[in-house]
Amino acid sequence: MIEFRDVTKRFPDGTLAVDDFSLVVPSRRITVLVGSSGSGKTTILRMINRMVDPTSGRIEIDGEDVLSLKPVALRRSIGYVMQNSGLLPHRKVVDNIATVPLLKGVSKKDARERALELMDTVGLERSLADRYPSQLSGGQQQRVGVARGLAVDPNILLMDEPFGAVDPIVREDLQQELLRLQRDLGKTVVFVTHDIDEAFKLGDQVVIFRKGGIVAQKGTPSEILADPADDFVASFIGADRGRRALHVEETPTGSVLVDSDGRPAGVLSGSPRGAGSSEAKAATVSVAGAPAQGEDAP
């Protein structure tokens, strides 16, 4: 479990990136930090692995103050996935994934073996192992990035807008992969994004930020959707634009969920026209903006 207590970060040039921030990140859950650029969410993320140190306040991982931990050792025990994957362009895919285990002294053979297993885990064909990052597509590169983050089997996975640079179809794919991984592995994931739909799709806990790292609202997706704390949140989640205010309309072919602009947004699961599997998440009714996807899991 990660806990932020009254954390403030003021950069040397005077900007106040984070102001008196407190949060409990529960273990084995996905917590999504969402807000527009400049809202301090990336700064907060990077305080967990000490890429940034707070000006004041405490950050604790399982009760230990991060400032008391050596940065390099700390970072080697935490998985970090960034946008554009940050892969080393001059190393092969398999070597990229094996980077941290090799740093920790694992033998080359074991590290490679583990890297190949991880490729299976993230859904990459093993034939890509000896390719270079520039030879992979954006989506494949991101999967390598995730595999690298999982390489040391960390408890904590930090993800900084990891799916931002790929196209929507690939992003959808990767989001589903992450959810599947989480079901299998149960990591403590802190995920930063500016996309509220992504936040609602992935987050067990969603924290919406204003500028300056100030929390506008935090809670589960359905809590936020059902009861936005103020106008800022309402506008951020699109509630005021009517996308989220859905009602049922009876059409000749069945019941359809329609938004306040009259555009069809999906169907209720369990209704005659709806496909079988209904996801437990609130996403069934609070459609994450994607038209016609409804509750169909790809």
Add this chain to the structure above:
Amino acid sequence: MSFLWSNFGQVWNLTLSHVWLSALPIVIGFVISLPIGWVANRYRLTRAALLTIGGILYAIPSLPLFFAMPALIGTQILSPLNVIVALSIYALALMVRTTADALASVPGDVLQSATAVGFSAWRRFWTVELPLAGPVLLAGLRVVSVSTVSLVSVGALLGVPNLGQLFTAGLNGYYPEEVAVGIVMIMLLALVFDLILVGVGRLLMPWTSADRRARRLSRRAAMRAVTGA
């Protein structure tokens, strides 16, 4: 500086000589490099060839090149033309590189909008490409200028009158102060040339001092010109 005061006339003449011998190659090299650089930038295939040739020319050491001039262009061994032509070749080799890079650094969308508005290629070159490529060109010119002023002094070994003769004379007469005066004068001259170039640059491109992006680009271009990178 007693040497300077007692030989002021001589030093002054040598300086004037030095100025001519430096300025001509810089101007010649710059002017000729413009069309060549434009061709190199426009026709990708020629770029590699032209830059390779330029690279080879630039790799030739100066004194040997001075000495090779009589055989190549039929001048006398002691003629100042050897120095001027050889240094023009260096200036040209370096500036072709810089010009090609400078023209390549002009944003493609700016060029396209200029064409779309109706500029002819000739007009576009003079009114859009050249001004925008200016900062990079200037950075390259400044490097050429410093190099040329310094290299002219080697011409003293051919007996061509310039400040470098203070070195040869100082060596023969075992007179370090004469040599020191020569070094200082050459460095001062290089500084003056540089200031003139920067001043002309500010005059012709007033937007660059205010424009952060242009400044960043010209700084990066200076880097590249300086390292040939």
Add this chain to the structure above:
Amino acid sequence: MTDILAAFGWIFDPVNWAGASGIPTRIGEHILYSLLTLLLACAIALPIGFAIGHSGRFRGLAVGLSGALRALPTLGLVVYLALITTNLSIGPPLIALTILAIPPVLAGAYSGLESVDRAPIDAARAIGMTGWQVFTKVELPLALPLVIGGIRSGALQVIATWTVAAILPVGGLGRFLIDGIAIQNYPEMLGGSIIVIVLALVSDGLFALAQKLVVPRGVTAGRVRDTTEGEARHSGRASAPEGAPTT
């Protein structure tokens, strides 16, 4: 044309290949001096250049200093040092030419490091590499082509400047040029010049090859990265000679 023929005549005249002042000896001396100077310049300039490139500080100072050193005339510096140390041997020119060879190597070092994409560096730090590991495993391999480019320019510089240093009683190929002009023996001057030019071109060619070989495989493999305006060069491309006086 006759001049050139006479020069080649001089070059291939067996008389000139014998003895302590023969062509092979002078070539050997020249290569030896040049290598030594280059090594010294690298030993000084590379660590400083890497420090500047890695930390990003003192860059302005380095550029300014390089510019000033570039204005320093070789002939003048060599003669001056020899005179004030009253030492007409190899020492003063060695010092002078090492100093003059520092700018290109320095520039290659810090511009090489600067050219490396920030994202892999940030990622490397974030996943737990120490500063030194980031430098040796990420920055240096990706910067190597430009670093070698700087050394390549430095090599040209030292080969050229040792020719001029022959104004002092030192060995090397410059002897043919300086002695040749003293006795107005143009075939010797031109012959010596041709040999120096060949040496310079061979050196440049070898370094250019090294630059190509040193580009990490992952950087050129696969799709060519998009270049934004002005960034026509990135760490993968080999660089041409640097704008330093090859005196």
